[in-house]
Amino acid sequence: MRIRSLIIAGAAIAGSIVASAVPATAAPPGPASAVIGGGTRIITTHGVPLSVARSSYLCTLTTIGYDARGDLVGLTNAHCFYDNVGNQYHGDAVYLEKPGTYGHIDVDRGAIGRVAVIGPGNPVVPGPQGAGLDYAVIVFDRADVTPTARIGDVTVTGFGPPPSPGSPVCRHTDPSGTSCGQILAHNGPYFIAALPDAPGESGSPVLTGTTIVGALWVTAAGTSITEILTDLDRSGGPGAGFRLP
Structure with missing residues (x-):
């Protein structure tokens, strides 16, 4: 796909x-x-x-x-x-x-x-x-x-891969608040989700409960956060070994 x-x-x-x-x-x-x-x-x-x-x-x-x-x-x-x-x-x-x-x-x-x-x-x-x-x-x-590890009303406790299609997820941006939908599909490191966004919201965190699972980059699509963190660790540069505050 x-x-x-x-x-x-x-x-x-x-x-x-x-x-x-x-x-x-x-x-x-x-x-x-x-x-x-x-x-x-x-x-x-x-x-x-x-x-x-x-x-x-x-x-x-x-x-x-x-x-x-x-x-x-x-x-x-x-x-x-x-x-x-x-x-x-x-x-x-x-x-x-x-x-x-x-x-x-x-x-x-x-x-x-x-x-x-x-x-x-x-x-x-x-x-x-x-x-x-x-x-x-x-x-x-x-x-x-x-x-702060707090995103909206949630205190983030860790990172994980995007869940299976049909699973609920939410995204949050301070000006717009929290909106929720579900995962629609996966394609390698990317996912499609029924999540709205607006101009200025590239990078918005996608969460399942208290776990960040991805970063949005276009309407309804984003990258798995675990793929990003793995790539950072592989590079060994700034951001490698990332941990929450």
Whole structure:
């Protein structure tokens, strides 16, 4: 079964571009630490300095924790950090969304981390490296971020593979809340699920109970979290040996 045949042609990628959402000048630093976890909205500018940026790129954190190096790291989709002409934005600054807005960077808080790993994309939007597991690793500044294993009303206790077709699953994004559906099919490391999403929700965690089982990357499709973690461990770089906070 091909992933493309299971997704309606023309479905919009859940990441979102917001034009003219970035103030021309940054405000002084604000609060010292932000509590974030899976489902938190994150924003980048694709390498454009914040002082001159006129567009922001929204995605969602899948999970946050520590790697074998002891770094505070988060996972989201790789396609959040490349564009349509093949540019990838390694080292791009990562920001939070200003409370009460859509797509506006919280300039009072400033950058909270940087992108350390950008993998290949997915079968629908393969990107410059071709199709892969569609994950990226962000290294956060410990002084700016307090990690939490809580996603919505659930405290995550671990990771597992997506369940069999027909099994219930839920996805959560802080602005949209929690929506639930069921697994429809598997295809290698990918799964199809009857789960809604919206622009800016690429990377949303998919859960069964208190277990994260995947990361969404397009309407109704995503990658198994166990495949992502296995690949990270194999690479030995940032994110390898990932554990919950």
